[in-house]
Amino acid sequence: MNKPEATGAEDSDFNIKNFFASPVRDDSNDRFALLMTEAIKGINSLKPISGNSSAFLGENPELTVTRDKAQKAVLKPEGESFTDVLNHIISTFEGLPNWGHPLNMSNICPQENYGALAASMLTQLFSPNILEAEYAWNTSIAELESSAMLADLAGWDAGKAGGIFTYGGSGCWMYQLKYALSRVLPGSRERGIRTDAKVLCSEQAHYAMLNSTDWTGLGIDNLIKIKTLPDTNTMDIAHLEQVLKDCFDRKIPVASVVCTMASTDACAFDPVQAVRKLLDRYPNDDQYGKTLLYCDAVIGWSWLAFKDYDFAANPQNFPESVLEPAQKNCRAIQEIQYADAFGVDFHKNFSPLVSSVFMYRDRSEFEILLKRESSAYLQERGDYNPHHYTLEVSRSAGGSMAAWATLKFLGARGIRSVLAHGLRNKHYMLQQLEPYPDMTCVNRADHGAVLLLRIYPEDTDAALQYTQELHDEAFRNRLIEHNTFIEKISDRLWKWFREKRQIDGKFTPYLSITKGFRPAMYNLNASDPEAVIYALKVYPVSTYITRADMRHAIRCIRLARNEVVEDLAIQV
Ligand SMILES: *Cc1c(COP(=O)(O)O)cnc(C)c1O
Numbered sequence: 001m002n003k004p005e006a007t008g009a010e011d012s013d014f015n016i017k018n019f020f021a022s023p024v025r026d027d028s029n030d031r032f033a034l035l036m037t038e039a040i041k042g043i044n045s046l047k048p049i050s051g052n053s054s055a056f057l058g059e060n061p062e063l064t065v066t067r068d069k070a071q072k073a074v075l076k077p078e079g080e081s082f083t084d085v086l087n088h089i090i091s092t093f094e095g096l097p098n099w100g101h102p103l104n105m106s107n108i109c110p111q112e113n114y115g116a117l118a119a120s121m122l123t124q125l126f127s128p129n130i131l132e133a134e135y136a137w138n139t140s141i142a143e144l145e146s147s148a149m150l151a152d153l154a155g156w157d158a159g160k161a162g163g164i165f166t167y168g169g170s171g172c173w174m175y176q177l178k179y180a181l182s183r184v185l186p187g188s189r190e191r192g193i194r195t196d197a198k199v200l201c202s203e204q205a206h207y208a209m210l211n212s213t214d215w216t217g218l219g220i221d222n223l224i225k226i227k228t229l230p231d232t233n234t235m236d237i238a239h240l241e242q243v244l245k246d247c248f249d250r251k252i253p254v255a256s257v258v259c260t261m262a263s264t265d266a267c268a269f270d271p272v273q274a275v276r277k278l279l280d281r282y283p284n285d286d287q288y289g290k291t292l293l294y295c296d297a298v299i300g301w302s303w304l305a306f307k308d309y310d311f312a313a314n315p316q317n318f319p320e321s322v323l324e325p326a327q328k329n330c331r332a333i334q335e336i337q338y339a340d341a342f343g344v345d346f347h348k349n350f351s352p353l354v355s356s357v358f359m360y361r362d363r364s365e366f367e368i369l370l371k372r373e374s375s376a377y378l379q380e381r382g383d384y385n386p387h388h389y390t391l392e393v394s395r396s397a398g399g400s401m402a403a404w405a406t407l408k409f410l411g412a413r414g415i416r417s418v419l420a421h422g423l424r425n426k427h428y429m430l431q432q433l434e435p436y437p438d439m440t441c442v443n444r445a446d447h448g449a450v451l452l453l454r455i456y457p458e459d460t461d462a463a464l465q466y467t468q469e470l471h472d473e474a475f476r477n478r479l480i481e482h483n484t485f486i487e488k489i490s491d492r493l494w495k496w497f498r499e500k501r502q503i504d505g506k507f508t509p510y511l512s513i514t515k516g517f518r519p520a521m522y523n524l525n526a527s528d529p530e531a532v533i534y535a536l537k538v539y540p541v542s543t544y545i546t547r548a549d550m551r552h553a554i555r556c557i558r559l560a561r562n563e564v565v566e567d568l569a570i571q572v
Contacts, residue, residue, distance in 0.1 A: 058094035115409030116351035133382025162363035169298035172343025267448025269332035325447035422449025
């Protein structure tokens with residue numbers, strides 16, 4: 001047999017080409033596929049065999065990684081075997097929250113649907129880059145079609161709109177601010193931001209506002225927080241008008257007004273149409289461009305799937321407890337049609353991280369405003385070359401593929417089912433609270449799947465106590481005392497969850513806490529950082545959750561409360 005021709009990749013017995021994916025169909029591809037099948041099985045073996053298990057992967061609850069130990073890492077002279085590397089990767093998932101687990105009721109987390117999982121994993125095999133047509137080729141369909149579907153759902157003309165996938169809901173915030181500054185402060189690209197343009201959003205807006213005002217160089221102090229209404233947590237339009245009028249009178253430019261759709265805890269949707277009317281009434285001075293109206297819809301976008309649902313005929317047989325809030329949320333999110341731009345996260349409840357898209361209604365305006373000179377070494381080989389106006393240069397197609405697969409795989413019906421499931425569960429848990437007067441739900445008026453609870457020592461009339469703490473400054477100390485009490489219960493539950501504690505033969509659920517669902521009524525401007533409402537947060541949305549899991553969560557909360565009461569009694 002002839003010796004194969006040297007490729008120049010050999011280095012005695014060390015053949016570097018064996019480290020890289022073969023470009024042709026050969027045995028090494030097949031071996032890789034088999035090893036990956038084994039690796040997926042390996043990582044799946046960290047999952048428990050039944051739902052009665054800890055809501056984290058593997059067996060070891062300890063957090064073994066510390067910065068101290070990790071910073072001693074150095075590059076070894078020789079690499080490890082492929083199997084060793086794979087096994088090491090798999091072992092790092094030990095103890096990680098198992099997001100779709102029925103006892104994971106913690107926060108707004110990425111449950112991965114199979115379509116999105118497959119899409120994002122497969123995309124990595126060939127690294128399409130949605131920099132421009134030449135490097136993305138036909139894979140750019142995922143970004144283009146997902147954006148078209150979302151524009152259509154929003155009631156926009158999909159032929160005139162556009163969308164760019166980016167690094168998260170915070171990336172979408174960054175995009176809106178850049179778009180707003182380019183529009184409102186002409187010449188700012190060349191000369192920088194030299195004017196204190198304002199960004200208006202509600203007190204309940206996501207803290208991503210801090211990242212983008214800081215990183216754009218506009219400055220955090222240029223944020224103006226608009227009050228929210230105490231009963232709905234939505235933007236107080238009267239206060240917004242006051243602020244807009246003041247800016248108008250003093251010729252201070254407003255870069256953008258951000259409506260949150262919906263807020264993380266309260267599922268509150270700001271009134272976009274009313275904001276649009278105010279912006280028409282109080283435009284920026286002639287030397288500035290028009291204020292941008294942005295909707296942070298990263299969580300709330302999915303209610304658009306109810307847009308064409310026949311609520312009267314109710315073909316999916318949803319109960320009344322689902323129909324009413326779903327219809328309200330759907331009506332609220334449809335005001336997105338009045339926005340100039342909105343952001344969507346697919347990784348809040350549907351897909352793996354990161355899968356977010358920044359949507360804009362007028363693509364010719366956006367793309368011209370943000371267009372920069374091109375690089376000499378990129379040629380246009382097709383009509384879709386977003387690198388001219390994107391924040392990133394190289395962009396993985398992984399996020400858009402995951403989104404596209406989610407939309408195609410679930411369809412409107414599947415998205416509605418996921419949302420209805422959360423509402424149904426929240427309603428069920430509310431009913432299960434009825435026998436317990438020492439517990440009260442503090443967000444009964446909300447239409448989302450988040451359940452916020454305050455629990456007090458036994459024999460307390462929780463509803464009455466909470467009302468006093470919320471409204472009456474004379475109860476400020478009690479409010480703070482009970483906030484600490486609730487935090488202790490939350491810490492206890494966390495400890496039980498991580499310790500794999502079983503209560504009545506069932507593992508402890510993974511829950512969270514919010515330390516600022518809203519300020520007390522006498523502290524509406526939140527100037528007193530302590531006079532705010534803490535609550536245990538239960539988010540029962542896993543598509544695998546059972547009613548027994550939800551009853552169990554309530555039981556665990558009560559037992560944790562009892563233990564905290566006992567501990568406090570001992571301390572006294
Ligand atoms: C999660 C969230 C964000 C931030 O999104 P990331 O994807 O985490 O960057 C922004 N706004 C709202 C309302 C959110 O819930």
